[in-house]
Amino acid sequence: MAAVPLALQAVEAVGAGVAHVAEAGVIESHEPEYGSELRKNEICDDLTSEIPLLTELRTGKDGKIDYRALSLTGNEIEPRWVAMPNQSADPNGWRLATNFMKMDFQPPIQPLLKADSVTYIAYAPDPAQDATEQDQLNALTVAFGPTFGTFRWNNRIYRYAAVQKLPCFPSPAN
Numbered sequence: 001m002a003a004v005p006l007a008l009q010a011v012e013a014v015g016a017g018v019a020h021v022a023e024a025g026v027i028e029s030h031e032p033e034y035g036s037e038l039r040k041n042e043i044c045d046d047l048t049s050e051i052p053l054l055t056e057l058r059t060g061k062d063g064k065i066d067y068r069a070l071s072l073t074g075n076e077i078e079p080r081w082v083a084m085p086n087q088s089a090d091p092n093g094w095r096l097a098t099n100f101m102k103m104d105f106q107p108p109i110q111p112l113l114k115a116d117s118v119t120y121i122a123y124a125p126d127p128a129q130d131a132t133e134q135d136q137l138n139a140l141t142v143a144f145g146p147t148f149g150t151f152r153w154n155n156r157i158y159r160y161a162a163v164q165k166l167p168c169f170p171s172p173a174n
Contacts, residue, residue: 043143044168048072048079050132052124052140053158056083056172057097059113067100068093070120070172080170092174103151105160112162123151123160143167 054070069084083093101110112119122144124136137159141147144161151158165171 040168045076047139047143047168048076050135050139052122052136052144054081055100055121055123057100057109057113057119057121058094059115059117059119061116063115065097065101065113066094067097068095070166072169079168081166081172083172103153105149105151107149109149109160109162118164120163120166121160122163123158125156126150126159 051072055067056070058066058068060066069086070081071084072079073082074080086093086095109119109121122140124140125133126137128134128137140159140161144163144167146161147159148161149159151160
């Protein structure tokens with residue numbers, strides 16, 4: 001009987017540790033881990049043929065959040081991340097992230113968006129409805145680390161990963 005309280009304390013300690021790790025996961029974004037240079041090269045090569053949907057979120061010193069869609073451009077030798085053109089007045093493609101922040105992110109992304117920082121959100125629909133979406137989902141998991149959570153957009157569920165640094169290739173100019 002004396003061992004029961006000790007066992008309960010051990011379970012509580014493990015539970016608290018898991019809760020702390022889960023909380024830290026909400027606060028810090030994932031970064032891809034390649035394991036080896038060979039694996040990184042393989043992932044980067046694959047990324048040149050299919051990428052998940054990708055958005056750059058820029059949080060100003062005042063807490064205002066802007067976003068822009070990103071894609072990969074260039075040839076296989078010198079690919080690079082670039083901002084996608086859109087109808088915004090900003091020449092670099094930035095738009096105010098009003099609707100983006102209403103997409104029911106689970107877990108919420110707000111703790112990741114620290115003042116005066118950039119966060120990249122890679123995402124793909126899940127379940128995939130065709131081969132392109134399946135490729136996007138695979139690229140999300142492989143190139144951007146473990147998926148972080150989900151959100152809803154246009155009556156679909158998307159898996160997402162949040163990173164502070166884009167994998168493999170240079171980031172776009174501001």
